[in-house]
Amino acid sequence: MKARNAEIVGIGTELLQGALEDTNGRFLAEALHGIGIEVVYRTTVGDDRWRIREVLRQALDRAAVVVATGGLGPTEDDRTLDALADVTGRPLILHGETLKWIEERFARRRVTMPQSVRRQALVPKGALVLPNRHGTAPGLVWQKRGRLLVVLPGPPREVRPLFTEQVLPILLKGTGRGRRIRTRTIKVCGLFESQVEERIIDLLRAEPGTVGLLARAGEVHVRVTASGTAGRVGSQLDAWERKLRDRLGDAVFGVDDERLEEVVGRLLRLQGKTVAVAESCTGGLVVHRITNVPGSSEYFERGIVAYSNRAKEELLQVPSSLIEQHGAVSPEVACAMAAGVRRLAKTDLGVAVTGIAGPGGGTEAKPVGLTYIALADRQGEEWYEHRFRFAREENKLWGSQMALEAVRRSLLKTTGKK
Amino acid sequence: MKARNAEIVGIGTELLQGALEDTNGRFLAEALHGIGIEVVYRTTVGDDRWRIREVLRQALDRAAVVVATGGLGPTEDDRTLDALADVTGRPLILHGETLKWIEERFARRRVTMPQSVRRQALVPKGALVLPNRHGTAPGLVWQKRGRLLVVLPGPPREVRPLFTEQVLPILLKGTGRGRRIRTRTIKVCGLFESQVEERIIDLLRAEPGTVGLLARAGEVHVRVTASGTAGRVGSQLDAWERKLRDRLGDAVFGVDDERLEEVVGRLLRLQGKTVAVAESCTGGLVVHRITNVPGSSEYFERGIVAYSNRAKEELLQVPSSLIEQHGAVSPEVACAMAAGVRRLAKTDLGVAVTGIAGPGGGTEAKPVGLTYIALADRQGEEWYEHRFRFAREENKLWGSQMALEAVRRSLLKTTGKK
Numbered sequence: 001m002k003a004r005n006a007e008i009v010g011i012g013t014e015l016l017q018g019a020l021e022d023t024n025g026r027f028l029a030e031a032l033h034g035i036g037i038e039v040v041y042r043t044t045v046g047d048d049r050w051r052i053r054e055v056l057r058q059a060l061d062r063a064a065v066v067v068a069t070g071g072l073g074p075t076e077d078d079r080t081l082d083a084l085a086d087v088t089g090r091p092l093i094l095h096g097e098t099l100k101w102i103e104e105r106f107a108r109r110r111v112t113m114p115q116s117v118r119r120q121a122l123v124p125k126g127a128l129v130l131p132n133r134h135g136t137a138p139g140l141v142w143q144k145r146g147r148l149l150v151v152l153p154g155p156p157r158e159v160r161p162l163f164t165e166q167v168l169p170i171l172l173k174g175t176g177r178g179r180r181i182r183t184r185t186i187k188v189c190g191l192f193e194s195q196v197e198e199r200i201i202d203l204l205r206a207e208p209g210t211v212g213l214l215a216r217a218g219e220v221h222v223r224v225t226a227s228g229t230a231g232r233v234g235s236q237l238d239a240w241e242r243k244l245r246d247r248l249g250d251a252v253f254g255v256d257d258e259r260l261e262e263v264v265g266r267l268l269r270l271q272g273k274t275v276a277v278a279e280s281c282t283g284g285l286v287v288h289r290i291t292n293v294p295g296s297s298e299y300f301e302r303g304i305v306a307y308s309n310r311a312k313e314e315l316l317q318v319p320s321s322l323i324e325q326h327g328a329v330s331p332e333v334a335c336a337m338a339a340g341v342r343r344l345a346k347t348d349l350g351v352a353v354t355g356i357a358g359p360g361g362g363t364e365a366k367p368v369g370l371t372y373i374a375l376a377d378r379q380g381e382e383w384y385e386h387r388f389r390f391a392r393e394e395n396k397l398w399g400s401q402m403a404l405e406a407v408r409r410s411l412l413k414t415t416g417k418k
Numbered sequence: 419m420k421a422r423n424a425e426i427v428g429i430g431t432e433l434l435q436g437a438l439e440d441t442n443g444r445f446l447a448e449a450l451h452g453i454g455i456e457v458v459y460r461t462t463v464g465d466d467r468w469r470i471r472e473v474l475r476q477a478l479d480r481a482a483v484v485v486a487t488g489g490l491g492p493t494e495d496d497r498t499l500d501a502l503a504d505v506t507g508r509p510l511i512l513h514g515e516t517l518k519w520i521e522e523r524f525a526r527r528r529v530t531m532p533q534s535v536r537r538q539a540l541v542p543k544g545a546l547v548l549p550n551r552h553g554t555a556p557g558l559v560w561q562k563r564g565r566l567l568v569v570l571p572g573p574p575r576e577v578r579p580l581f582t583e584q585v586l587p588i589l590l591k592g593t594g595r596g597r598r599i600r601t602r603t604i605k606v607c608g609l610f611e612s613q614v615e616e617r618i619i620d621l622l623r624a625e626p627g628t629v630g631l632l633a634r635a636g637e638v639h640v641r642v643t644a645s646g647t648a649g650r651v652g653s654q655l656d657a658w659e660r661k662l663r664d665r666l667g668d669a670v671f672g673v674d675d676e677r678l679e680e681v682v683g684r685l686l687r688l689q690g691k692t693v694a695v696a697e698s699c700t701g702g703l704v705v706h707r708i709t710n711v712p713g714s715s716e717y718f719e720r721g722i723v724a725y726s727n728r729a730k731e732e733l734l735q736v737p738s739s740l741i742e743q744h745g746a747v748s749p750e751v752a753c754a755m756a757a758g759v760r761r762l763a764k765t766d767l768g769v770a771v772t773g774i775a776g777p778g779g780g781t782e783a784k785p786v787g788l789t790y791i792a793l794a795d796r797q798g799e800e801w802y803e804h805r806f807r808f809a810r811e812e813n814k815l816w817g818s819q820m821a822l823e824a825v826r827r828s829l830l831k832t833t834g835k836k
Contacts, residue, residue, distance in 0.1 A: 014630070016457040017601065018448030019641065022440060025462075030436030039434040040469065044443075044460035051458065183435065212432070223437065277723075283709025284702035287723045291701025292811055294777055302729035305695075305705045305721030307714075311763070315720065315733065345729070359712055393710055 005038045007063035009055055011070035011080050012154060013046040023156045024069045031163060035172060036181045036227070037065060047071055052083035060087070060147050065171065067163075070154035072137035074116040081122055084151060088142050090124040098129060098138050105136065130166045134158045139166065181227045184237045186244045187254045188220040189405045196220045199247045211240075217394060218401030219260070222248075250412055253405075260404045261289040267411040268299040268349075275407060276345035277303040278316050278337040280328065281355035281371060285400040301345045306337070316340035316352075329354050329366050334374035335381040342376040349410065350376040353403045355386075357395045371399050375406045382410075423456045425481035427473055429488035429498050430572060431464040441574045442487045449581060453590060454599045454645070455483060465489055470501035478505070478565050483589065485581075488572035490555035492534040502542050502569060506560050510540040513547055516556050523554065548584045552576045557584065599645045602655045604662045605672045606638040607823045614638045617665045629658075635812060636819030637678070640666075668830055671823075678822045679707040685829040686717040686767075693825065694763035695721040696734050696755040698746065699773035699789060703818040719763045724755070734758035734770075747772050747784050752792035753799040760794040767828065768794040771821045773804075775813045789817050793824045800828075 008028045014020045022044065029039050040063055045055045052071065059066040071080030085092050099121035106113040120137040123129050130139030135158040142149040150167050152159050188196055193215040197204065200222065203211050214221040222244055226236035245252050254263050268275060277286050277300075287303030290296055306312040309328055313320050318336040326332040334354045342350025355371030362368035369388040374381050386402055388395040426446045432438045440462065447457050458481055463473045470489065477484040489498030503510050517539035524531040538555040541547055548557030553576040560567040568585050570577050606614055611633040615622065618640065621629050632639040640662055644654035663670050672681050686693060695705050695718075705721030708714055724730040727746055731738050736754040744750040752772050760768025773789030780786035787806040792799050804820055806813040 010460075016447055016460060017451040018444045018446070019601070019632075021444060026436045026439060028436070029434055033435040040464065041473075042428075042434060042460075042462035046458065055459075183437070214437075283714075284705030284721055284723070287702030288706045288814075291723070291725070291775075292814070294810055296701075297725050297779075301726050302733065303702055303721075303723030303725075304733075305702070305709070305723070307709070307721070308719050311720035314762070315722075344732070357709075361715075392712055396706075396710070 004064040005040045006032050006065035006067065007041040007043065007059040008032070008039060009059055009066060009068035010042070010044040011047065011052055011068055012044075013048075013077075015044045015070075016046050024152075024154070024159045027156065027160060028067050028069070028163065031168070032065070032067070032171075033181060033183070035168070037171065038181065047077045047079050049079040049082045049086070052079055053086045056083060056087045056149065060149060064146065065148045065150070067150045067152070067167070069152045069159055072120065072151070072153045074114070074120050074136070080151060081119070081124075084124050084127075084140065084142075087149070088124045088127070088144075090126055092122040093125050094118075095121050095123045095129055095138070098123070098131075101131065102136050130162055132158055132162055134161060141167070141170065181225065182233045182237060183223055183225045184241060185256050186222040186224070186241060186248070186252055187258065187260075188222065188248055188251045189218060189253045189260060189401070189408070191220060191248070191251045193220050196222065196248065196251075200244065203243070203247075217397045218405070250409075253408060259289075259292075260401065260408065262293050264404050264407050264411070265290070265293045265296055265299065267408065269295075271411060271414065273348040273411070274299050274301050274345075275349040275351065276301045276341045276347040277403075278341035278350065278352040279303065279305050279403075280307060280312070280337075280353060281357040282353045282396050282399040282403065283307070283357070285396050286351070286353060286403045289400055289404065301347050302341070304341055312337065315344075317344065327366065329356055329370060329372065331372050331374070331383045331385065334372035334383050335376070338374035338376035339381055348377065349407060351403050351407050352376075353399050355388075355395070355399055357392045357399070359392060369395050371395070371402070373399070373403050373406050375410050377410060377414075422482040423458045424450050424483035424485065425459040425461065425477040426450070426457060427477055427484060427486035428460070428462040429465065429470055429486060430462075431466075431495075433462045433488075434464050442570075442572070442577045445574065445578060446485050446487070446581065449586070450483070450485070450589075451599060451601070453586070455589065456599065465495045465497050467497040467500045467504070470497055471504045474501060474505045474567065478567060482564065483566045483568070485568045485570070485585070487570045487577055490538065490569070490571045492532070492538050492554070498569060499537070499540055499542075502545075502558065502560075505567070506542045506545070506562075508542040508544055511543050512536075513539050513541045513556070516541070516547060516549070519549065520554050548580055550576055550580055552579060559585070559588065599643060600651045600655060601641055601643045602659060603674050604640040604642070604659060604666070604670055605676065605678075606640065606666055606669045607636060607671045607678060607819070608827070609638060609666070609669045611638050614640065614666065614669075618662065621661070621665075635815045636823070668827075671826060677707075677710075678819065678826070680711050682822050682825050682829070683708070683711045683714055683717065685826065687713075689829060689832065691766040691829070692717050692719050692763075693767040693769065694719045694759045694765040695821075696759035696768065696770040697721065697723050697821075698725060698730070698755075698771060699775040700771045700814050700817040700821065701725070701775070703814050704769070704771060704821045707818055707822065719765050720759070722759055730755060733762075735762065745784065747774055747788060747790065749790050749792070749801045749803065752790035752801050753794070756792035756794035757799055766795065767825060769821050769825050770794075771817050773806075773813070773817055775810045775817070777810060787813055789813070789820070791817070791821050791824050793828050795828060 010025050045051050071078045128141040132138045137153040139162045140151045212223045224240040226233045284305045304315045312318040316337050317340045337352035338350040352374045358368035371386045374383040388398045428443050463469050489496045546559040550556045555571040557580045558569045630641045642658040644651045702723045722733045730736040734755050735758045755770035756768040770792045776786035789804045792801040806816045
């Protein structure tokens, strides 16, 4: 069975004005790529009947699968249906089931249905109609001469279920046991991009396009791509992962969608340990990330955001003399904060961050971005110094990343894992 | 001078695989829209010389300005230069100044320059070269028969300064005192989208395309667009803003990029008041948002993330009997948390959130998403009940939004503002 390619079409003037992120485009790109359909173009066009028509025609001309989203709303702005009638050459007819569904939806909400909404029950004659549980306008599928045109409404929370539950099965049937392209992302913390590159430079060079590097805040992602039959792709990616873990060791913290806070959570749970957090410059972000993980209440006891010195003294029992002597941004105070929160919360671990997030508050001796991370366990405290050179929010992000990484490193040590 | 339109072209196979958000596309869309150049298409294409060439040719055919980004790197993957030679019909020549700049860059970093990097100093003969302070490859501008082709390297932190400092002046010269399109976003909190719609339905209907609604987590954005000469556009938008504020009153919290946490911060500063936060289900997000604002240390004293009941008792002096009697997720405990953190932090205001973020922890009586917000000031406490119906992280976001909104409402009351 032949490999197929696709074009993604986003419809909506707002996308051309930068007002909205093109969430659908990215989701569809990832989803199509994931089942081995190569996306060759993404096109965005405004709510203009003529332009939508031309874009859809060109897309059907240069790709076997076209997935378009947007412009199916009830207002005058929404021109996709008209363009669709032009492209398919079929008249628009009122789809009874859809109309009934829309009427029921309004009745359930006890809202009078505006007449304009009826428009959303129009479909090109002969199109396959995909019922939309999460909105008004249905999805539409049009097939002709081996080409597949899918049109979905714009809201991302409607696109995702429609695509996953109803479009994907159609595409997979077409693809059969054919070629797959899959990607795996190996995520690294604690090494700079250049250090990662150095360790795998031969792999990057030997297989250009197969291995790629991407630097994120406090993380480096190594992305490997494999293609072949469904069965072989998995084992190829496994082999790549083993090779990369071999080179990068402990610096690898996770794979694909795994987030550092999830990995830290899993380690804490595995070891039956608890943690408490004391933050200054990261201002709650460390705790926010920890508590994003479902079930984190099992291992996370409390978080203190001690912005003022008084809060550091009262809530973390940091001696005021220590702050006077070394300043609030110092290894000594970081260690006292970590030990203090651990002692008061009666947890196994305490982690603390103190620093200068900026833009104000820096001095020559203690510049903006200077950050101390401390980790306390029953053996005592250890600390790390960092100097971030970003804007306030990115400095916060890096600080939270390094704090979570400090917890991860400490947990790896105690398992005796290398 | 005639209005001009533009096409934005993103080059890079990763963009087609959904691995990266198309940050540049969105930035350029917003920037071009902002100076009154209508973006009519956005196209994304992979690193394929033939396809890049065809896309650029088509773009030059249907738009007066084409801004392309990506594919100028040193590796074999990067095909934009070759395609550019095809499109312009000019040979690639080595640009002496660029080569010198690249060599110096490597020398400064004490890194041996790989031969492949020399490739980045190639430019089509006759193109205008834009020096790139933030990277290796320069930007390129090609002008022919009233059409303008701009090609910039892919990294967003190179695109932004290159575009703003060097491309924008060229475009503005072309646009002259011509037509401008500008947009203003009026941001609303405390009303549902349907409530906002109801209050301004006549405006939405009377001027389709001029006024649009967008629902975000806990916010509704009303977006108005005006066009005309530079001078008139501003006064049109001001008139719109007055009209909308008239209809929506206090629910309008800000305009354009202003964030709720910034508005709250400004009110606190204006009134010389301080705040402390006690969170449970939002897990630090309220404090994270407050401390994202530069200078927040002036009015923010401390934040307590009291995940465990023990932490609520120890750190906020919530009586254990209260938790036993009403449960941790209750108006009573929310009020006790707000009053407790205010009393201990000695701040003017105390705000608290307690709820069930999910996915676990819900019961029939207290389902996932149930959230209480309490606000304490010297007159006592008041509380709000919410029921969010989202996933964990979105529930946290809504909770933080409603907590900040509670602070804003309370501050508006004390100023006697309507």
